[in-house]
Amino acid sequence: MKFADRADIYIRSGRGGDGCASFRRELYVPDGGPDGGDGGKGGDLIFVVDEGMNTLADFRQKRKYCAGNGEPGRKRRCHGANGANMVVKVPPGTIIKDTETGKVILDMSNKTEPVVLLEGGRGGKGNQHYATSTMQAPKYAQPGQKAKELYVSLELKVIADVGLVGFPNVGKSTFLSRVTNAKPKIANYHFTTLNPNLGVVDLADGNGFVIADIPGIIEGASEGVGLGFEFLRHIERTKVNIHIVDAASVEGRDPIADIHAIMNELISYNPEIAKRPQVIAANKIDAMTEEDRETAVELLKDEFEKDGMKVFPISAVTGEGVKELLWYVNDLLKELPEKPTEFEQEFFLENKEEAEEPILVYYNEEDGLYDVEGPRIQRMLGYTNLESEKGFNFFQKFLKENGILDELERLGIQEGDTVRLYELEFDYYK
The missing domain is CATH 3.30.300.350 (GTP-binding protein OBG, C-terminal domain)
Structure with a gap:
């Protein structure tokens, strides 16, 4: 199974209806003038955030989204009906990119209102508009403006204040289930959870934050090894990252080497992520003697606290040290901007010229x-x-x-x- 956090789709607004070229024909009205009506406006292609969605799975079944075309104008100055809008619902955190260039067109992370991405074509004018003193019977009408179309890539980047990063089996899922209402599957798997699990940490007096268990990162992830790109993109939204490491080396892992390996992957993927606050949770201290615990924690502090990465010895199983870690992260977040990271627009839709008036x-x-x-x-x-x-x-x-x-x-x-x-x-x- 592949986590549905990316999809390629085709989108198109509606074409404007053509204007009508007709003349008034009534009994006792020998010289009826032009009475061609205007064409209807094409429908808009609109994106809107649906809070109830959390994956892009729906876009794997349907890949084409087209607004309705405007209807042509009719005689007796009748205006053609406007085309129906096409509303595309996406989960919070969705980024819309131009498929060909990979550049960002629109970031829906902070959008609370619908966004018109492709405007429908305007309807053409009927020949009633072209009558002049020298040309009282124009035989032409304006065609409707063409539809706008685009191939776009949708990418879902989880919106969470805090990301849990670490190699498989270091205790991220156990930690998340302890501190939030999330119910991740927990087992001794040597492969990673496929879906980022989100949960809300509720602290006293209205304090708290959203936390995400980013699926386990492996070395080479920044180069696309395994599902590297699929998962690393979720870290782009987080403001603080908690590195969960197995301080007890239950499976023979070196916690110091693990942190360096993950930091290298973050730097390779996007250096800006590595510059954000990083906190270390030295997990599984319940499986260690007091002496081994002190030694392991001291080694981690000596290695990383000089770079501003504070170390917290914790046990996701017993809950020891967890509250101190959560309050520290909570206070850290208060010093950072409230809104989630928003990606700036890089690709600008060209305003195609109005459909040329006919000759x-x-x-x-x-x-x-x-x-x-x-x-x-x-x-x-x-x-x-x-x-x-x-x-x-x-x-x-x-x-x-x-x-x-x-x-x-x-x-x-x-x-x-x-x-x-x-x-x-x-x-x-x-």
């Missing part, structure tokens, strides 16, 4: 010429001086780059035929 090119049989219409044509004619050489060159380039010349040729235009752009007419020559 309509068609043969006008009644007048025997080719018409070119559209809001962009009107704007271009408004700011271009066609009597200057520079302005005329810009005009020719505009026709070519926007595919107008290609469309005229597709319609069968011949040399000498007339092209009309509103009040401007010119003869076509290659």
